[in-house]
Amino acid sequence: MRTIRSVLRELPALLVAALLAAAVPGAVAAADAAPASAPAPAPAASTGGELAASWTGPLSTRGRYIVDANGDRFKLKSGNWAGAQGTYVGSGDADDVANHQAHQKSNNIPLGLDRTPIDRIMADFHGLGINSIRLPFANALVHDKTVVPDSAVAANPRLKGKTPLQVFDAVVETLTADGFAVILNNHTTSYRFCCGLDGNERWNSGQSTQQWIDDWVFMAKRYQANKRVVGADLRNEVRRDTWDDANWGWGDAHDEYTAFEQAGNEILQADPDLLVIMEGINWQGIPAAGLPHQRPDLKPVRTLSHTLIDSNKLVYAVHFYGYTGPANTGAGSGPGSTNDPRYEDFTPDQLAQVVHSEGLFVTEEGKHFTAPVWVSEFGAAGRGSTDTKERTWFKNFTDILVKNDTDFAQWPLVGWSDAKGTPNDNWALLSYDASGKKTGVEDGGDWRASDWNKLVNAPAKTGRIAPVNHWNIVFLDHGDWNLSRTMLAKADWSPGNSKGNCPDTERLIGLSHGYGRGLCTDVAEPRKAAGAWEMVNDERYVKQGDWAVGYDKRQCPVNSFAVGYSMNGPAMVSLLCAPSATPLPTKGRSVWFDQGDNRPTTGGAKDSDWAASDYKGQCTDNEYLAGVAMTWKSLQRGRPAALLCRPLA
Secondary structure, eight states, rough: OOOOOOTTTSSOOHHHHHEEEEEEESSSOOOOOOOOOOOOOOOOOOOHHHHHHHHOOEEEEEETTEEEEESSSOOOOEEEEOTTTTOOSSSSSSTSSGBBGGGGGOOOSOOOTTTSSHHHHHHHHHHOOOOOEEEEEHHHHHHHHOOOOOOOGGTTGGGOOOOOHHHHHHHHHHHHHTOEEEEEEEEESBOOOOOSSSSOTTTTTTHHHHHHHHHHHHHHTTTTTTTTEEEOOOSBBBBBOSSOOBBSOSSSSTBBBHHHHHHHHOOOOOOOEEEEEEBBBBOOOOSTSSOEEEBBBBGGEEEOOOSSSSTOEEEEEEEEOTTTTTTTTTOOOOOOSSSSOOOOSOHHHHHHHHHHHHHHGGOOOOOOOOOOEEEEEEEOOOOOOOOHHHHHHHHHHHHHHHTTTOOOEEEESSSBOTTTBBBBTTTOOOOOOTTTOOOETTSOTTTHHHHHHHTTTTTOOSOOOOOOEEEEEEOOOTTTTTTOHHHSOOOOTTTTTTTEETTTOOEEEESSSSSOOEEEEEEEEOOOOOSSSSSEEESTTTOOOOOOSSSSSEEEEETTEEEEEEEEEEEEEEEEEEEESSOOOOOOOOOOOSSSOOOOOOSTTTTTTTSSSSOOEEOOOTOOOOOOEEEEEGGGGTTTEEEEEEOOO
């Protein structure tokens, strides 16, 4: 959401208020006028039936693309229908509309239902050319038993007497019945408007991680039968609170990487059809000169990406606004502002480079991190704004989205306007006055129309997307990393040890020497036989020759291959072996990695470091891992030192 990402909570209230006012686009008049340009042709408006017939849920992924149930590309052309995440700005009487974002009191349901019949809103969404809706909600909504005021749904009387969650249900049902894909977005914990020091900084702000996951499982099960509810966008703009930064993989209570991994896999166990959508870290550090501060976004994914129990369900997301920057909160002046460049300060080439480095690199094919990237928030102040720099940024940024065929979601879709059609929030693409009259981006006088239409109408890859191979990380730095549905349904197969299992569609292909990380793949994956998987913690199957003389070894039985492993500290303890449905060759080679990397020069994940700053051993893509050797020599403490790699055919 477009507001300041980080300020210091201990600042005096007036300073914080001033900082927030300076940081919210449209809160102050913009400076320089820019020449008007004629709008590009508007998108062709579809009907609900036409949109519904154009795709089939559920959605999944193939490499960098999202596909529908038929394997056809489904590009997310989305907007954010805000309101159910709350609009209260956190001070003053919550019943006073003046104390809500842009003087728009949502009553904790999607905006506009007080002013316009929902069927009219659907038609207006179709007129924008979008096919999907990011639908923010607060955790508070899940537990809220109060009934919304009749005035909040005045234009939709059938919603009277309902709780916010029941109204949310009705909105989801109407959207999906009209053909839209719906992505649920956990935006906030409380109903307080995001995104400064507001108590919504992390997934576990104001609640435990387990409560957050439980709420997600509840939502996944609630809409499980509706296959046009396609995604779970886990949390909006994770950022620093007063004292602590979120981190990526440290294993503590602020570890977004691990929390998102756990939540994603529990959601998929509740509803295996959902996409799991993960943003990176939106802000780290104190925004003051001389102190480290940055917007990491998806950069940590390059060396530590997620692996879900279903490899074709992960989507990464990122946000961009012109007034913020790689190390700029967006504050205009005062506390929280710095002299770091904003995205709108970059040349087109510089902007393209930074957008790639912070997000779009994830779409590179054949890496452990390869996934679709959804720019799930971007936008600019439209009608009435004369900010030349923001206009230029919006053009340049939408050019990048067009060039890269990137999935997108504009913020926000719906806002209020006065009787003259002047929007309360001129970032909204559609604004409704108290009588329900619409003023939209296509209605003339909104400079964004040309760039919006360029984006929605842009040429895009369509049709059948070929299946892809996967390479995925197993991360044992802080404990178990159970990615196998088969093994999750069974008792602990190596008690007292850290266990890593590949997804059921993949096998183990690599290990690191020091950290115990693994690499899985499904390239040329052998079909598994129906027999039980076996845990091997001794040398009883080392029968085809000593392939690592003087080293302890763990080796799978003949005609089976490694799909998991367990460790105790740095020491390799056991291999988990799955039987192959077809015979496998028994001749192989030793791949040593105790003195340096030993990875293939060709094949998957060759240019992506899946265990940074550690030696790695990796079989080729046409091999299977049959054994691991470890050593206690030279204080190695049982670390893995060599792999036994055998050809698949």
